[in-house]
Amino acid sequence: MDVKILPIIMCGGSGTRVWPESRESLPKQFIPLLGVRSTFQATLENLDESLFEAPIVISNQDYRFLVSEQVKETGRTARVVLEPVRRDSAAAVAVGTELAVEIAPDTIVAIFAADHIVRDRAAFLAACREAAAAAAQGYIVTLGIKPTQPATGYGYIRTGAPVLAGSTVLKAEAFVEKPDAETAARYVAEGYLWNAGNFFFRADVMQEELRHFTPLVQAAAAEALAKARKDLDFLLLDKEAFSRAPKISIDYAVMEHTEKAAVVPADIGWSDVGTWAAVYELSEHDADGNSVRGNGIVLDASNVHIRSDEHLTTVVGVDNVIVVTTQDAVLVLDRAHGDKVKQLVDRLKAENRREALEHKRSYRPWGYYQSVDNGPRYQVKRIVVKPGARLSLQKHFHRAEHWIVVRGTAEVTRNNEVIQVHENESIYLPIGAVHRLANPGRIDLELIEVQTGSYLGEDDIVRIEDVYNRV
Amino acid sequence: MDVKILPIIMCGGSGTRVWPESRESLPKQFIPLLGVRSTFQATLENLDESLFEAPIVISNQDYRFLVSEQVKETGRTARVVLEPVRRDSAAAVAVGTELAVEIAPDTIVAIFAADHIVRDRAAFLAACREAAAAAAQGYIVTLGIKPTQPATGYGYIRTGAPVLAGSTVLKAEAFVEKPDAETAARYVAEGYLWNAGNFFFRADVMQEELRHFTPLVQAAAAEALAKARKDLDFLLLDKEAFSRAPKISIDYAVMEHTEKAAVVPADIGWSDVGTWAAVYELSEHDADGNSVRGNGIVLDASNVHIRSDEHLTTVVGVDNVIVVTTQDAVLVLDRAHGDKVKQLVDRLKAENRREALEHKRSYRPWGYYQSVDNGPRYQVKRIVVKPGARLSLQKHFHRAEHWIVVRGTAEVTRNNEVIQVHENESIYLPIGAVHRLANPGRIDLELIEVQTGSYLGEDDIVRIEDVYNRV
Structure with missing residues (x-):
């Protein structure tokens, strides 16, 4: 294959079925459910660079630093598009489609979920090749998973005849809802495949189908992209325009209606790792x-x-x-x-x-903080700042802070001073002091922060200046 | 009844069946398994002062501050005798017996476990009165619990005829081991009672039985007491002498052999709360x-x-x-x-x-400390010091300490200075500095301690002076 596939990874979900590890602030796709990498990272790593272009990742703006950090850890590169509000998959696919059309109308796009796993990479890549070839001919192709049991947790695909005589790619005759146990058994017996939610298509084909079947979604996505603004390394979709996209899945919006649906039966060790049982x-x-x-x-x-x-x-x-x-x-x-x-x-x-929403540890673009103790008028945090990173220039109305450096070196701005604080040294920031913490060194900076005051909420922060545009 | 009973509470056990709350450093009897008080405290509070003298508590020396703190919380007073090494119940009973004989040979003694519960206090006190009356006549009397099910986790008592015609006090014909399920069912059918491990006796009677049946235990206990030393408010048994007492239970040593065993059938809502299931x-x-x-x-x-x-x-x-x-x-x-x-x-x-031995929070005579965070070269603790309390004058070879006061006022001795450190102030103690922490105020002092150094073990402490005699 000469032309590479443009992969688009949908990375905006907030899966709650693997709580307490998955939470709104650190959802399932960013967690190492199996092995040491998250499912998002494993998804990236499965995209062989001989077959795939650098991916586009579509995520929620709340996850922008998680996405960029995790991409960086894999050594890959990716364009990151941020949704300012949650919409369903049709809007994300529409945004990806518009981006692909901009590159070239006949770009072959593949849509992947960030929170599924595929254990047989060779079989996966082979199936992608087949799907991409059929997509080039105008089909919208999905990898249909050969069921290993009559699962009731997945949607199914009823397959038809080969799209061309002798082809392994089949017509997808129907996308059907999650069945009850009896229906599932029948589906499996009749050779239905699991709908794994991935899609391969030519950009112009999908654009046309979106325009035809779900024009509001297509128009909102196109406008949100046209009005998007660059923010650091991210592309942030226009909120007002994107909010107009109806919440609908790509299955409901397009796949159940299009005449172009096809499926490649795939035995690739797939799972949506949807529950702890999985x-x-x-x-x-x-x-x-x-x-x-x-x-x-x-x-x-x-x-x-x-x-x-x-x-x-x-x-x-x-x-x-x-x-x-x-x-x-x-x-x-x-x-x-x-x-x-x-x-x-x-x-x-x-x-x-x-506990439904947040972990004790909160990741930030500069590193993380973690609450380790608290009482009525105090709170203790461990703060870790990455080499070269700096927090915002800020002040608090209700709390004073003591910082004790336990590893590395801190560069502390306090009103008009800039002070180097070394391991085993401390510094005091009175209420109202304008301050900034930075790590000028080559190793992580770790410090213990003791906050005292009558109100210790995270929202008592006035950001005066911020390299991460959070002012 | 004119003469009150002298209660002796056995409080030295280290029950492991209710881990992870019960640990070697904070065993079962000191934990509020039910309600807000520990079973030790509930035991104390069940001892109506119209019927009982102030108790003697026999515990392990490791638990001395726990015992005195928990006694204090109930508003009661108690003499506390400390065992320098663990022996079984015969040695503890022998020590209690010697102490009672010193008061008067005909003192009526009652032995209670600190980790059982009794929910029907009125029935309990009535049974105690009956048992004490029979003890005054020379019997060694136990409260035998009417079984509520054929339990296999308790020893049983086979009862005989009344000790006197018409008495509700029965001869205890045999103390039998924990049975299997079938035997337990037979025991219950035949009217056996549960052995709850409490005993009422005249001091001179028990002393005689101990001399007769287990002379080594009796001699070791008597000598350990003769050579005991006062340590603050505690009486610490002589280690060398007490170590010579064989490890044997009072059941094996005396109750299974004596002709004087009697039992009061008691329906008092008793449980040994031996497991989480209980x-x-x-x-x-x-x-x-x-x-x-x-x-x-x-x-x-x-x-x-x-x-x-x-x-x-x-x-x-x-x-x-x-x-x-x-x-x-x-x-x-x-x-x-x-x-x-x-x-x-x-x-x-x-x-x-x-985790088998210690909690994250460690109780000390002056208050407690709790590890809240740690890393390779640092550790963070919350330290709470009671009003008027003071830690030892000490120094460390391997760690420096930062203290941030978050509540109350600290009086800090640092080498030749004495410094008042108030809420939201901090102080630094370099490696090797001789220091002491005290709470001169009227409310708890709370501070956050950040230790830094290459070795942070609790044993890096040189105590120069200590009001709690721990030098």
Whole structure:
């Protein structure tokens, strides 16, 4: 194949079924559910550079620094497009389509989800080649996954005849909803494939279908892109225009209606890792079916999955249970009830529980901070600043801050002074002092911040100047 | 009754079956397993002052400050005797007996465990009166608990005829070991009682039985007491002498042999709260049998017990499970496997896991400290000092310390200075500086300590002077 595929990775979701690791502020696609890389990173790494162009990543603006940091870690490059509000997949596909048309109308585009995994990379790349070839001929092609069990958690594709005599690419006769158990069994028996939510198409073909079947989405996406503004390395879609796109999935908007749908049956070790039960299935097990990631012990139990980075997590005598421990929350889940976690998170959100949305550690473009202790009038944080990074120039109305440097060197601006603070030195920032923290060194700067005051909310911050445009 | 009973509370155990709350450094009897008071405190509070003298508490020297603090919280007074090494119950009973004989040979003594609970106080006090009356006549009397189910976790007592015609006090014909299920059912059918490990006796009677049946224990206890030294408010038994006492329980040493054993059948709402399953049974439940203490949520599950002071702990779809979350550890336990926790703790000890022995928070005579964060060359602690308390005058070879006062006022001795450090002020203690921390104020002093250095172990401390005699 001479022309490479332009991959577009949809990276804006906020999957709640793998809470407490996945949260609004650090959703599923950015978490190393399996192995050491996130599913987003694994998706990037599966895109062989001999077959694919550098990808376009479409994400929510809240995740912009997570996206760029994770792309950087893989050593890849990507264009990052940011959605200012959440819309469904049709709008994202429409934005990607417009970008591809700008490059060339016959660009072959592939849409991938950032939170699925594919374990057989060679088979995946082979299927991509087939799908791209059919896309070049005007089809909108999806990789249909050969079912390994009659799953009720996926949509299915009913396949038809080959698009050309002798081709392995089949007509996609219908995209059908998640079935009940009985219907699923029938689908599997009749050779239906799982709908994995990826699509290959020629940009001009999809643009035409979008215009035809969902013109409001297409128009909103095109305008949001035309009015987009560059922000650092990101392209931020115009909020007013993008908000006009109806919330609809690409399946509903186009795939269920188009005559051009085709499917490549694919056996590529795919999973949407949609629940902890799926993560357990994909993890390595010992002879008793137990799988421990991190600090865990299982005694007299089988088919147990423990995940805990820090706290010692123990299971005694309970079979078929999944236990996930994070800094501030514990989930004990029956393997058969994996999909109920969403219900739990909905309840937490209804109760305004912070644990539904945020982790104790918050990632920022300059590094991260983590709350480690707090009391009625104080809060203690660990702050880590990357080499060369600097926080905003800021002040607080209600809190004073003590900083003790425990690693590296800090360059602290305090009103009119600039002070180097070294390991084992401290500095005091009174209420109202205009200050800035920077790491001028070659290694991470770590410091302990002790805040004291009558109000310690994150929103007591006046940003006077910010290299990350957060003023 | 004219003469009051002298209660002796055995408070030296290190129960492991309710890990992770119970640990070597803070064992079961000091924990509020039910309600807001520990079982030790509940035991103290059940001793009506119209019937009982101020108690003698026999504990391990490691727990001396816990004992005095918890006694103080109840508003009671107690003499505290400290064992320098762990021996079994016969040695403790022998020490208590010698102390009682010193008061008067016919003192009526009652031995109680610090880690059991009694929910029917009126019935308990009535049974104590009966037992004391029989003890005054020369019997060694125990309260035998009427079984509520054929438990296999308790020893049983086979009862005989009344000690006097018409008395409700029965001869105790045999103390028998924990039975298997079948034997337990037979015991219950035949009217056996549970052995709850409490004893009422005249001091001279028990002294005689000890001399007769277990002379080595009696001699070691008497000598350990004769050579004991006062240490602050404590009486510390002589280590060399006390170590010579064989490790044997009072049941094996005396009760199984004496002709003087008697029993008062008692229906007093007793439990040894020996496992988490027992704690669950005694807790209040909702309509689904769920019982949540602290920060927990149960979704689609029944007969669940959650305990968590801080971390949000959730159970989804798993019935009959007990989940205990502490600062650094999580236990997920099948209700039917309560007694396996001991096995787990044995394994943790074999693996030299800190979590088997210590909590993140360590109680000291002056207050407590709690590790809140640590890294390769630093550690952050929250330190709370009670009003009027002072730490030892000390220095460290390997670490410097930064203290930031977040509540109250600190009086800091640093080499030749004495400095008042107020809320929102900080002070630096370089490596090697001789220093002392005291709270001269009327409210708790809270400070955040940031330690930096190449070695941060608790044993890098040279105590130069200590009001708590820990030099």
